[in-house]
Amino acid sequence: MGSQDIPLSKPDLSPLETELVLEVMRNERLAMGPMTEEFESLVARYVGARHAVAVNSGTSGLFCVLKALGIGPGDEVITTPFSFIASTNVILHVGATPVFVDIEPVSLNMDPGLIERAITERTRAILAVETFGNPTHMDLYAEIARRHGLAMVEDCCEALGGACGGKKAGTFGSAGVFGFYPNKQVATGEGGMIVTDDDEIANTCRSLRNQGRGADAAGKQAWLRHERLGYNFRISELQAAVGVGQMRRIDELIERRRRVATAYINRLSGMSEFVLPTVDPETEMSWFVFVPRLGVAFSREERDELINGLRIHDIGAADYFPCIHEMPFIRALFGSSPPSFPIAESISGRTVALPFHGGITDKEVELVAQTLEVLLGRQEFGRR
């Protein structure tokens, strides 16, 4: 999003979403109504989960799941250092300790071969992230979690619609959480969705999102009975209406993004400076962003220059993602011995997120590619 000619991202909205928002306005029910219920059942049905609980962000959804699992001070949670900060923040929010595991360089997800070494007697969960919408290894993490009696939480905020071995993102662990920020495959402005097959997790999350309210005999929440310390993590009916419209169009939304990713891969495959995203044949990627990376000969400074060059040409670009363990406030948690994750660090210094959303045209892909060619040709990139 931004003011560039070709923005980094953009929501893929249609008249259907507008009509559904107007329906809410006409009905004058603005919170906790039928749109929220429909949004929940559409997502539950789509991923094949028994429960879906809509919340006001992916972050609050992940927080609720960790709380519902009883994770807190003294507990360790294994996670990736190569992600958007929220996946680690939620571990800190519940008072637990994040334990990072390096990634493998193809899927960019945690290296399954390194996880067991990170397990201690304090480990309670694996919080796995489907980086850029790629669910590869989710089955392996689930198996490791099962073997060691740990919970697995899927941060699938970037992966709605993805699958691994035919199983949909969100269904591998105790619970999964999707996010609906405007750059996501399904966008509601702000919003999130917890999916789970576990009745207890679902009920606790419903209570946590709604001020700790309990349920009456009919299973509905009693308005002024508060059974636990809760929060206001509710989504509004207006946002849920956008979500209902987006979920009715989900196959189209994902297909449009896949088409753009394929167009980029075809156009950039001749540019030897780039390592392009590759997807395991068992994996169905749900493209959240399109992030090629420069080859190992390139420095972080050269990558940053390239991103600035694109922006100067009115083309959105970003360094998805700076490593979480290198953020000063996270580094400070480790005192005088900050950890190092060489693969995450090396890749993070070379990534270039390009403009990506379902409406990008072949002409725009061509313009981005030609601009990259000019910028790479003009400078002594990678040859210093």
Ligand SMILES: Cc1ncc(COP(=O)(O)O)c(C=O)c1O
């Ligand atoms: C991997 C990951 N986790 C968590 C989040 C947080 O989602 P939200 O911005 O809806 O709180 C995001 C979204 O941006 C994300 O990409």
